[in-house]
Amino acid sequence: MPEGHTVHRLAAAFERGFGGQRVRTSSPQGRFRDAAALEGMVLLGAEAVGKHLFLQFAPSADVEADSPVVRHVHIHLGLYGSWTFAGEAGFSQAHAIGAPRRRVGEQEEDLEGYGAGGEGGTPDWRRLVPRPTVRLRIAGPRGLADLTGPATCEVLDAAGRQAVLDRLGPDPLRPDPEGTGRRRFVERVRRSRTPIGVQLMNQQVIAGIGNIYRAEALFRARLDPVVPGTDLGTPLLEDLWEDLVALLAYGARTGRIVTTEPEHRDLEARIIERSRGTRQNGDEDAGVVPREKSFYVYHRQSLPCRLCGTTVCSTELAARTVFWCPRCQRVRSRRSTWTREHPAAAWALTP
Numbered sequence: 117m118p119e120g121h122t123v124h125r126l127a128a129a130f131e132r133g134f135g136g137q138r139v140r141t142s143s144p145q146g147r148f149r150d151a152a153a154l155e156g157m158v159l160l161g162a163e164a165v166g167k168h169l170f171l172q173f174a175p176s177a178d179v180e181a182d183s184p185v186v187r188h189v190h191i192h193l194g195l196y197g198s199w200t201f202a203g204e205a206g207f208s209q210a211h212a213i214g215a216p217r218r219r220v221g222e223q224e225e226d227l228e229g230y231g232a233g234g235e236g237g238t239p240d241w242r243r244l245v246p247r248p249t250v251r252l253r254i255a256g257p258r259g260l261a262d263l264t265g266p267a268t269c270e271v272l273d274a275a276g277r278q279a280v281l282d283r284l285g286p287d288p289l290r291p292d293p294e295g296t297g298r299r300r301f302v303e304r305v306r307r308s309r310t311p312i313g314v315q316l317m318n319q320q321v322i323a324g325i326g327n328i329y330r331a332e333a334l335f336r337a338r339l340d341p342v343v344p345g346t347d348l349g350t351p352l353l354e355d356l357w358e359d360l361v362a363l364l365a366y367g368a369r370t371g372r373i374v375t376t377e378p379e380h381r382d383l384e385a386r387i388i389e390r391s392r393g394t395r396q397n398g399d400e401d402a403g404v405v406p407r408e409k410s411f412y413v414y415h416r417q418s419l420p421c422r423l424c425g426t427t428v429c430s431t432e433l434a435a436r437t438v439f440w441c442p443r444c445q446r447v448r449s450r451r452s453t454w455t456r457e458h459p460a461a462a463w464a465l466t467p
């Protein structure tokens with residue numbers, strides 16, 4: 117499932133590729149009946165909140181974004197959804213979806229017919245017959261986008277969009293000049309005894325975090341995934357939030373998740389990780405940091421920790437596998453009360 121940074125990149129891609137332009141919409145699969153009602157409208161803009169994408173449609177380009185006539189197409193890719201782009205030269209470049217891989221979502225394989233050359237575009241994109249599984253096709257003057265397999269694809273009015281937003285926690289990638297998002301996150305986590313490793317996957321606590329960022333941010337904080345939220349101090353959680361802001365911003369900028377500090381990347385970089393199929397939801401060509409050096413613990417179970425050499429563990433937590441180093445991630449709490457209540461673990465707080 118794409119994590120929040122990918123959805124923010126998609127929103128930017130739609131703004132650059134279709135923003136302010138009149139588009140054609142269809143549902144080759146037939147399951148998105150509202151596609152006909154959007155036909156010929158202008159795609160005003162795109163918005164990402166956590167893992168949710170909203171595409172705004174209006175009868176004309178001069179409509180204000182908050183006008184009641186605006187229709188919001190709400191898309192959640194879920195586990196299997198993806199977008200595929202094709203278009204004239206520069207179209208895919210313009211929104212920085214790396215070529216030759218055009219498909220943004222859980223899978224990253226090339227698709228026959230969509231062309232392999234990013235810079236040259238897809239010369240015959242206008243004649244590209246959609247696959248029968250395409251839920252929604254959006255075609256503009258310069259290119260098209262095909263949506264397949266989403267968990268959600270629906271048309272909402274302003275109230276419907278707001279109802280979705282009201283169910284979501286703060287998104288680290290949204291501007292937060294007043295620190296409101298960070299405060300909401302900290303208060304929400306500390307209210308519950310639910311383990312931090314479960315809370316990070318709860319989109320009502322924090323929006324946009326998926327399995328990779330969960331495992332990696334917990335490692336960077338040296339936090340055991342099973343520590344209850346109520347045991348965590350405010351400064352620690354503020355640090356965790358700020359770290360996630362930085363990690364997601366890097367992901368949104370580059371299309372890749374990289375969490376390792378440069379000085380740790382060459383330790384235990386194992387070719388074996390390629391063969392075991394480690395993958396992330398990147399949409400860029402393998403670039404600056406190779407995948408086998410990008411993570412501390414994600415999909416590194418049974419390999420030695422990059423920092424201490426202890427074997428990385430994995431287990432189920434919140435219905436997804438969590439990965440952690442049992443030696444590095446011994447920080448239970450930075451509140452002294454915790455160690456008084458649990459003296460047996462006091463040793464874990466000393467480095």
Ligand SMILES: [Zn+2]
Nearest residue numbers: 421424441444
């Ligand atoms: Zn370790």
